[in-house]
Amino acid sequence: MQDQLDHIEEYLNGNLSEDERRDFEARMKSDESLNEKVANHRSLLKGLELGFNRELKSLLQQEEQMQKQISIKKNKQIKLRNYSMGLAAAVALILVSIYSIRNQSLDSNELYFNYYTSYPNVEAPVSRSDDQIDNAYSFYEQGNYPRALKLFSKLNKENPLDPAPIFYSGICNLEIDNAETAITFFDLIQKLDQNKYSKPAIWYEALSNLKLNRKSRTIELLNDLIGDEDSYSLKSKELLSSLGQ
Numbered sequence: 001m002q003d004q005l006d007h008i009e010e011y012l013n014g015n016l017s018e019d020e021r022r023d024f025e026a027r028m029k030s031d032e033s034l035n036e037k038v039a040n041h042r043s044l045l046k047g048l049e050l051g052f053n054r055e056l057k058s059l060l061q062q063e064e065q066m067q068k069q070i071s072i073k074k075n076k077q078i079k080l081r082n083y084s085m086g087l088a089a090a091v092a093l094i095l096v097s098i099y100s101i102r103n104q105s106l107d108s109n110e111l112y113f114n115y116y117t118s119y120p121n122v123e124a125p126v127s128r129s130d131d132q133i134d135n136a137y138s139f140y141e142q143g144n145y146p147r148a149l150k151l152f153s154k155l156n157k158e159n160p161l162d163p164a165p166i167f168y169s170g171i172c173n174l175e176i177d178n179a180e181t182a183i184t185f186f187d188l189i190q191k192l193d194q195n196k197y198s199k200p201a202i203w204y205e206a207l208s209n210l211k212l213n214r215k216s217r218t219i220e221l222l223n224d225l226i227g228d229e230d231s232y233s234l235k236s237k238e239l240l241s242s243l244g245q
Contacts, residue, residue, distance in 0.1 A: 033177050163198075170185030
């Protein structure tokens with residue numbers, strides 16, 4: 001994930017060779033997730049740059065005005081020196097803010113990968129048979145998530161009230177780095193009657209929001225899991241602590 005972020009920044013900063021740039025842009029056209037990440041990072045950098053330039057310009061204008069006054073009244077040299085120190089501190093603060101925002105996203109991703117594990121195929125003993133090769137759960141176990149997702153989609157249409165294919169559709173989307181879509185499936189689980197996937201869906205929806213750096217929503221979902229003394233409660237408390245809660 002860090003390598004991908006570095007590659008995105010090199011692309012946006014124009015540091016890639018011509019061949020690397022063409023190859024990266026071809027990947028963006030075929031990978032909606034990567035294209036979205038590039039767009040989001042471009043907006044983030046642009047917003048930070050605009051904010052930095054605006055603050056810096058304002059500070060420099062104030063310093064320029066101050067120096068005009070100093071040229072008229074030499075006895076204000078001490079005040080100018082103090083102001084320059086304040087300017088340096090302000091610029092440093094802005095740079096630290098930019099670094100903190102970037103690191104906050106990295107921290108969320110690191111926490112996500114520390115806590116995320118794919119859900120086991122508990123439906124296999126019931127839903128899969130040896131003579132049924134083209135089976136969603138079989139492809140899920142093999143790690144062929146795009147193929148499994150297509151077959152889960154068929155199962156969802158055949159029986160929209162069955163929570164299992166809905167839940168595993170969410171996991172497949174997480175596995176192919178599509179957290180936004182995964183959330184829609186985990187939300188659907190909560191609209192069904194209470195079932196064995198209700199708690200796991202909340203946990204994975206919390207991780208999906210963590211992956212998207214939506215801290216407040218992540219915390220809200222984790223707090224829904226800490227009532228019972230089970231594995232989800234323990235993991236939620238531990239993750240909440242890592243988030244400073």
